[in-house]
Amino acid sequence: MNAIKRVCCFLEENRERFEEELCAFLRFPSISANPDYRQDILSCAEWLRARFVEIGLAAEILPTKGWPAVVAETPKRPGLPTVLVYGHYDVQPVDPLDLWNSPPFEPRRENGILYARGATDDKGQVYTHVKAAEAWMRAVGEIPVNLIFLIEGEEEIGSPNLEEFIQERRARFEADAVLISDTSQFGPNQPALCYALRGLTYMEFVVTGSNQDLHSGMFGGIVPNPAQVVANVIASLKKPDGSIAIEGFYDGVRDAEEWEIREYEKLPWDFAGLARELGLPSLSGEREYPVPVRKWCRPTLDVNGLYGGYAGKGAKTVIPSQAGAKVSMRLVPGQDANRIADLFEAHVRAGIPSDCRIEIIRYQNSPATVIPVEDPAMRAGKEALQRGFGKEPLLIREGASIPVVAFFVDVMKMPVVLLGFGLPDDNLHAPNEKFTLADFHRGIATSAHFHDVYARIRSK
Amino acid sequence: MNAIKRVCCFLEENRERFEEELCAFLRFPSISANPDYRQDILSCAEWLRARFVEIGLAAEILPTKGWPAVVAETPKRPGLPTVLVYGHYDVQPVDPLDLWNSPPFEPRRENGILYARGATDDKGQVYTHVKAAEAWMRAVGEIPVNLIFLIEGEEEIGSPNLEEFIQERRARFEADAVLISDTSQFGPNQPALCYALRGLTYMEFVVTGSNQDLHSGMFGGIVPNPAQVVANVIASLKKPDGSIAIEGFYDGVRDAEEWEIREYEKLPWDFAGLARELGLPSLSGEREYPVPVRKWCRPTLDVNGLYGGYAGKGAKTVIPSQAGAKVSMRLVPGQDANRIADLFEAHVRAGIPSDCRIEIIRYQNSPATVIPVEDPAMRAGKEALQRGFGKEPLLIREGASIPVVAFFVDVMKMPVVLLGFGLPDDNLHAPNEKFTLADFHRGIATSAHFHDVYARIRSK
Structure with a gap:
């Protein structure tokens, strides 16, 4: 029996134990947004470190300026490609708690689905890679790639210390490919490989008129109204056809290529069903573009x-004395995120009358990312999904943004393979977060196959 | 010594006791918005009823569908004019409590100022009329007018039962003039007689797009954004010059008359000081109109x-799945309040795209009021203020709205004399509500003089 077959047998034999372990992982309320959970976060990191040590990896907990990261690795063997698995062990807050059907930190299995905060985002998905590594170590004695795990504890609060953390240890984290499982399949039983993400510029502006709230009877007609100003500015951001009116916003936008549009149209979409589910007569937006292009x-x-x-x-x-708005822009290849933030700020400032003051806050600001689909890692990802799920994965983009991906691709120059094992309706960040157990096991198999396929492709 | 002189002597002799009684009145936390205060509200009404009985008036507590009203009256003597004093014994909630310098229901006198919830709105002002009636009864034995008191307990929650209450007892409340003290002087030591109020149409609209909040990365570009729709609608309500863009909004507006504008310009305004106080470079609005015209x-x-x-x-x-706005319009003579509400609704509905739903809520809807300044009651009010404050009152409008005034004037056809004894900065509805004790006493004198002057004018 060859190596990967032995690995797959091991996976089959250990399904139940893997689920139990995942439940243990999910019991830690590692909510990074709330310092009250400090001890739970630290215990969770320590629990995860111990799992790496158990399967024979060198593992340690490394401090950051915030919550610590768990880093584990196989001994570096020259000649083998190096794979970095990035993920996070922290989770979102759980409120509104009363909308949960069972306590968020008491994992519940029902009809093949596991319910718990973090089930899919990201403990469940992270743990697929841990168990794939275990299978290789136990069934074969070694992994066919050099494997590094970087599992951080601050993703849900925006990874404020991650880039600095990696930059400071650049040599240690350099790899031929990065594996991230923090996205979803295209749909049930329909794996997908995502090769592009939109960027994000998130801004807030606050308009202040008089220094206190005023009675509209006594002052209506003689003072500025910041709520009116905010509405005027927001309205001015769009043209009557719904396109964005910020001067220069579309400069440099790279359109989707012909082949991409053709591929997107072949995907098993159900836009009418989606509109129905959302309570809308139809999907809307820029009607001159196909829906997938609008979305991605x-x-x-x-x-x-x-x-x-x-x-x-x-x-x-x-x-009101003050009024404000939070506005985000999803960016595509060809748009410079900092320039967009500057253009937005200039547009907003120009719309503020002289008797109001304005404060502008810049939050996230990250560019779009496109990962070359012909990269060996991407080819390996595609084949691994095919083997793990028994079905050819679709090639898709994502409309959302994962800033660390742009960092890995653009700054660290490492291709990122986004292997999403969850489903679009897994209730990430919402009550009753879930993960289908079949997908958990197919995810483990996919990860195991990835190392096998990637090692083969790279050694050719 | 003639009657009014005897009344004035009585007032001088009883200043300290009147203040003590007002403090007792203010100790009841008669917060109509909160049913927890039920017993305090009822006790307060009973306390007030007892004060009327004490001075020789027939008084009773009359139930409404909500909190009861206190009604008191002198025996009806034919040939004398009838004066209805309207006011309220309920008060606003007190939060934020931590901004009060002393407990709101423990009246505190300091440097001639009385601090307590209700000090000026409206217990303090109501009590001036009670003590003026007492002075006439005790010092003279009778009041030179037929006097009716209607002191309700629901003004701070919008007087939901008042009009029906009065309509059902129309004959009982019919009077030649209504006296209301629930407004303010023009400024310190500057009494004013208000002869016009703006009306008010208050609307809210709620726009719903998809039936749940959506991730802007996954759905940005293919679904409507209700917050954008709300901003567009709000922006569409005004033209670039700040005028109101609702079709037909200005139809029928009656401009201030020449003599009014001339009078307003003579008033002791300090617009630069007001702007400075509000943290604004200057007052704004329709620059083609003088500031008092914009305001009133x-x-x-x-x-x-x-x-x-x-x-x-x-x-x-x-x-967001939903977004909304609350919008109020201050109306002037010549505008029909219901028509304005209809025009607003039509304008807003026209701005909602077909894939969003809209709900429109109508709140208060009351017309502007103008009380003829040459009415005998108004002349009496003017003279009473002159005598009570020792200074000629200014003739002013108010930018705010008191719906019951429109009801008395338009429906009951009774002129309303607004004798405001408070100051514009008395912190109505806010922490540290206050009433200047000198104004309390001048208010009592003004009320006492009113009956004297009005009886004389009417008997001519």
Whole structure:
């Protein structure tokens, strides 16, 4: 029996134990946003470190300026390609708690589905790679690649220390490919390999008029209204046809290529069903582009938050002192994220009347990423998914953004293979987060196959 | 010594006791918005009823569908004019409690100022009329007018049962004039007689797109954004010059008359000081009109609340399912309040794209009021203020709205005399509400003089 067959047998024999271990991993309320969970976060990191040691990897907990990272690795064998597995052991907060059907940190298995906070984002997906490594070590005695794990504890709070952490240990983390499982399949039983992500520029602006809330009867007609100003500015960001009116916003935008559009149209979409599910008559947006292009390849601008004055029940006749908006823009290849932030700021400032003050806050600002599909790692990813799921993966983009991917690709010059094992409806960041157990096991198999295939491709 | 002189002597002799009684009145936390205060509200009404009985009036507590009203009256003597004093014994909630310098229901006198919730709005002002009636009864034995008190307990929750209550007892409340003290002087030591109020149409609209909040990365570009729709609609309500863009909004608006504008310009304004106080470079609005006209005689439209999506700290990439706005319009004579509400609704509905739903809520909807300044009651009010404050009152409008005034004037056909004894900075509805004790006493004197002057004018 060859090596990968032995690995696959080992996986079959250990399904139940793997699920039990994942449940143990999920019991830690490692909520990075809340310092009250400090001890749980540290215990979770220590538990994970111990699992790496158990299977024969050198593992340690490395401090950052925030929550620590768990780093594990196989002994470096020259001649083998090096694979970096990135993931995170921290989870989102759980509120609103009353919408959960069972406690978020008491994993529940029902009809082949595992419910718990972190089930898919990202403990469940991270653990597929840990168990694949175990299978190679136990069934074969070694892994056919040099494997490094970097499992951080701050992804859900925006990875504030990650880039610096990696830069400081650049040599240690240099690899031929990065594996990340923090996305989803295209749909049930439909694996997909994602080769591009949109970037993100997230801005907030706050407009202040008078220095206190005022009675609209006594002051209506003689003072500026910041809520009106905010609405005017937001309205000015779009043209009547819905396109973005910020001067220069579309400069440099690289359109999707012909072959991509042709591929997208072949995918098993159900847009009518999706619209129905969302309670909409149909999907909308830039009608001159096919829906997948609007969703993946076109830049967007969305108001994510609007606030000012009285938002409670009933009527209050107040002219607010302040009002504001949070606005995010999804960026595509060819757009410079910092330039977009500057253009947005200039546009907003130009819309503020002289008797109001404005404050602009810049949050995330990361470019779009495209990973060359012909990279050996991408080819290995495709074949690994085919073997793990028994089905050819689709080649897709994602409309969302994962800033660390742009960092790995653009700064570290390492291709990133996004192997998403979850489903689009797994309730990431929401109540009743879930992970299909069959996908957990297919994910482990995919990871195991990846090392096998990638080692073969690279040694050719 | 003539009657009014005897009344004035009585007032001088009883200043300290009147203040003590007002403090007792203020100790009841009669917060109408909160049913937890049920017993305090009822006790407060009973306390007030007892004060009327004490001075020789027939008084009773009359139930409404909500909190009861205290009604008191002198025996009806034919040939005398009838004066209805309207006021309220309920008060606003007190939060934020930590901004109060002393407990809101433990009245505190300091440097001639009385601090307590209700000090000026409206217990302190109501009590001036009670003590004026006492002075007439005790010092003279009778009041030179037929006097009716209607002191309700629901003004701070919008007087939901008042009009029906009065309509059902129309004959009982019919009077030649209504006295209301629930406004302010023009400024310290500057009494004013207000002869016009703006009306108010208060609307809210809520826009719904998809039936749940969506991830802006996964759905940005293919679904409607209700926050953007709300901003577009709000922006469309105004033209670039700041005028209101609702079709037909200005139809019928009656401009201030020449004599009014001339009078307003003579008033002791300090607009530069006001702007400085508000942290603004200058007052703004329709520059083609003088500031007092903008403030009192021109209709306005203000966003009072704006909401949708994520308004907390930091960034959340959500496309909100719902967003909305609260908008109020101050109306002037010549504008029909119901028509304005209809025009607003039509304008907003026209701005909603076909893939969004809209809900429109109508709150208060009351017309502007103008009380003829040559009415005998108004002349009496003017003279009473002159005598009570020792200074000629200014003739002013108010930019705010008191719906019951329109009801008395338009429906009951009774002139309303607004004798405001408070100051514009008395912190109505806010922490550290106050009432200047000198104004309390001058208010009592003014009320006492009113009956004297009005009886004389009417008997001519």
